Amino acid sequence: MLEYIGCNLCNQDRTKVIWQEPPYRIVRCQNCGLIYLNPRPEAKELVQLYSREYFTNYYLKNREERIVYFQRRLEEIEEFKKGESLLDIGCGVGFFLKVAQEFGWQSEGVEPSPFAVQFAQNEYRLKVFQGGLKEAHLPPAHFDLVTMWDILCSLPDPMGYLEETFRILKKKGIVVLKVPHRYWAVFLLARFVSHFTMARGILHLPAQIYYFTPRILTKMVEKAGFRVLKIKGADEVITSRYAKGFLKNLAMVSFLKLFKLLGKKESFILYATRQS
Numbered sequence: 001m002l003e004y005i006g007c008n009l010c011n012q013d014r015t016k017v018i019w020q021e022p023p024y025r026i027v028r029c030q031n032c033g034l035i036y037l038n039p040r041p042e043a044k045e046l047v048q049l050y051s052r053e054y055f056t057n058y059y060l061k062n063r064e065e066r067i068v069y070f071q072r073r074l075e076e077i078e079e080f081k082k083g084e085s086l087l088d089i090g091c092g093v094g095f096f097l098k099v100a101q102e103f104g105w106q107s108e109g110v111e112p113s114p115f116a117v118q119f120a121q122n123e124y125r126l127k128v129f130q131g132g133l134k135e136a137h138l139p140p141a142h143f144d145l146v147t148m149w150d151i152l153c154s155l156p157d158p159m160g161y162l163e164e165t166f167r168i169l170k171k172k173g174i175v176v177l178k179v180p181h182r183y184w185a186v187f188l189l190a191r192f193v194s195h196f197t198m199a200r201g202i203l204h205l206p207a208q209i210y211y212f213t214p215r216i217l218t219k220m221v222e223k224a225g226f227r228v229l230k231i232k233g234a235d236e237v238i239t240s241r242y243a244k245g246f247l248k249n250l251a252m253v254s255f256l257k258l259f260k261l262l263g264k265k266e267s268f269i270l271y272a273t274r275q276s
């Protein structure tokens with residue numbers, strides 16, 4: 001079942017279609033500029049996308065690369081904050097939590113997939129709550145660091161998650177958000193490759209339901225009460241394998257070339273802090 005929604009950032013419902021391929025449409029809010037999938041699958045169907053096969057094919061197969069990737073990301077975070085309490089939202093099978101634990105952080109996670117939670121608990125003995133962030137009923141002003149690695153763009157209510165993150169972070173705590181960078185050229189390419197029915201792969205449909213630029217994500221985190229500290233471009237974990245391996249197709253290769261050509265990274269990471 002598909003559902004129609006209003007803008008998650010400004011609650012208005014005045015949009016312009018920027019890409020469509022029935023039954024999906026991607027729209028831009030005429031008021032604030034947020035780009036999102038509308039209509040989209042209902043929340044319970046979105047959760048079902050994260051099956052055992054999903055984690056096996058995309059995570060467990062690339063375990064070492066992903067762990068090395070997270071070690072680098074945590075080294076960067078530690079320029080701001082070191083070894084205290086951390087929550088990873090949408091922690092999946094727990095690679096980032098495992099890395100953080102080795103770096104000396106007291107780490108715990110939240111994750112809706114029962115398979116991924118079981119894996120994180122059995123394989124790494126991690127503390128992970130199975131479910132959504134609000135269902136975890138975490139105490140206020142509790143964490144020094146909250147991370148979301150490529151999660152925000154797939155959440156039905158990213159604004160709600162940012163507000164809840166603000167509540168559970170300590171004063172001077174930091175939130176780190178990694179999201180795909182989806183600027184105008186991506187949608188231009190998507191429109192072009194729609195003729196060859198390749199756009200859904202590029203736009204990660206229907207798993208991705210929000211499309212962020214640094215400007216829009218800044219607006220969102222500021223509305224939730226945060227102050228932005230830093231925004232930097234970031235590569236994907238397994239870019240080279242995407243291009244050469246199992247997703248080998250013209251659309252994906254041209255997509256990656258486009259980013260290179262325009263001097264852009266595929267994703268960006270935003271650091272923000274809770275000041276008061």
Ligand SMILES: [Zn+2]
Pocket residue numbers: 007008009010011012029030031032033034
């Ligand atoms: Zn809006």
